[in-house]
Amino acid sequence: MAGQIFAYIKHNEGVAEDSALELVAAAKKFAAGAAVTAIVTGSNVDALCNDMAASYQEVWKIDNDALSYPNAEVLRKVLLNILPNDAVILIPHDTFGMDLAPGLSIKIDSPFVSDIVDYEVEGDTLKAIRQEYSGQAHTHVECDISNGLVANIRPGVFQPDESKGVSGQVIDKSADTGDLTTGRHFLEIVEAEAGDVDITKSDVLVSIGRGIEDEENIEIAQELADAMGAVVSCSRPIVDAKWLEKSRQVGTSGQTVKPKVYLAMGISGSFQHLGGIKGNPFIVAVNKNPKAPIFQVAEVGVQADILEFMPELTEKIKGL
């Protein structure tokens, strides 16, 4: 039997992120009815702990002013001090989980499975599904979890379990954190700059990805957007190449948009990109690769070269 199951609760100053209840659903993949312990760290987290006690059988509270900002280097030490060695710990695979988990698995000497999109547990074996190559290939991986597990769960793949109704117990572990000094000191958050256009305000987005191939070709997308009365947004590589401003980037590390219509032009459909598209828009994907993952989420697809297709579409729209 695997050890006690834990879920790390991500929150913003006491407000739980969606992942908090997604992990309730994810944890149910272990033995039905298995007790799950939520771990809540931060400063003044009593209200959040009480909230979580409606969804988790047990809540471990670690309240300390020094933990008011979740610095993964510090929290790794805290977790090492409080977790049993054979703990199964579920962590959201976001920028915090990526920072925390690989090192935690080494320190606690448990296998690490990153960015899990689905899994089953059979006896002492975890069978997980992961993706490689930005979702172009899927893999099954297996590991023995009898001596513990660190598992990063992809945000958004499990439906948040809103059923509540649990009367969990809050246990104060604040005194057990041990020494909190590390070689990495949090200074401040620098907020993203606003850009020339606000893509979050547009109902229609013509979004370009690496398939645009060249900076000069952005003009082709701009002409289509102008004809449609839309705004040009993009995937990350376009911003990395400095072809468009960061404020035009859709995705987890960019903007969250809620348009009515989203044209994905030469975008493969990685989860970090899709993570920025909310509100169930009508997605049209144009891609020359018929197996591109974007076609799994789009309503309508066209297999074509965007550099040829976009001008044709623009011409026809202009002629309407």
Place this chain on the structure above:
Amino acid sequence: MEILVCVKRVPDTAENEIEVRKDGTDIVRDDLVYSVNEWDNYAVEEAIQIVEKVGGSVTVVTVGDEDSEEVLRREMAMGADNGVLLSDPAFVGSDGKAIAGILKAEIEKGNYNLIFTGAQADDGAGQVGGMLAAMMDVPYASLVNHIEVLDDKKLKVGREIEGGNQEMHEIDLPCVLSIQTGINEPRYVGIRGIRKVASVEIPVHGASDIGIAADAVGAGGAKVKLVDYFMPELGEGAEMLEGSTEEIVDKLIELLKAKGGLK
């Protein structure tokens, strides 16, 4: 600053359509175009820029087969001073933890202040950097998109977090940083640059050279085992528009009108 950058040779996702072999044991590798993992290229550029400012050297290292030498040469053509290839039949099939262990063994033979990895590999799990730091017992920061050398003991680093916001930290040296794309603009490497380093000697270190027990690494030592590759059952999937380009454009325009996509 003595900087070591870990780099990996991967199939270039921008150049290939990845397909899974029928027996599920691997992706189809014939005719694949390989290149250096995108994140690692940014890491090498960052290391070169730091050394240009404060002095020191850049070493690139990879765990791989003999073909992996080409990515070392490419990064040396960019400006890395040294390359080391860690290669041994015993390393084949290693999981992330074993790769980190092999890298650590090589690092301990040198005298590095700063170690870079990419934030993730296209065929990886975003784990090697964090594991390596934990094994070395040095501080770590992932998804780094800004680095400032404060003095010979400290850096100021920015981590890219959700929404494009940035988390600033001070971090003690030596440390391991995983580098996020967009931190810089990697310089272009031309054929001439590659030719210049074509005959530079690249040392190859095997398990016994760096003191690694062969059974601790490779497929046999992997705690997390890759069972198979598969293509997911396509759910509903997109309705693919077929016909001549003109017919497709007409259909699409009708759909866009209906959905409020045309003003």
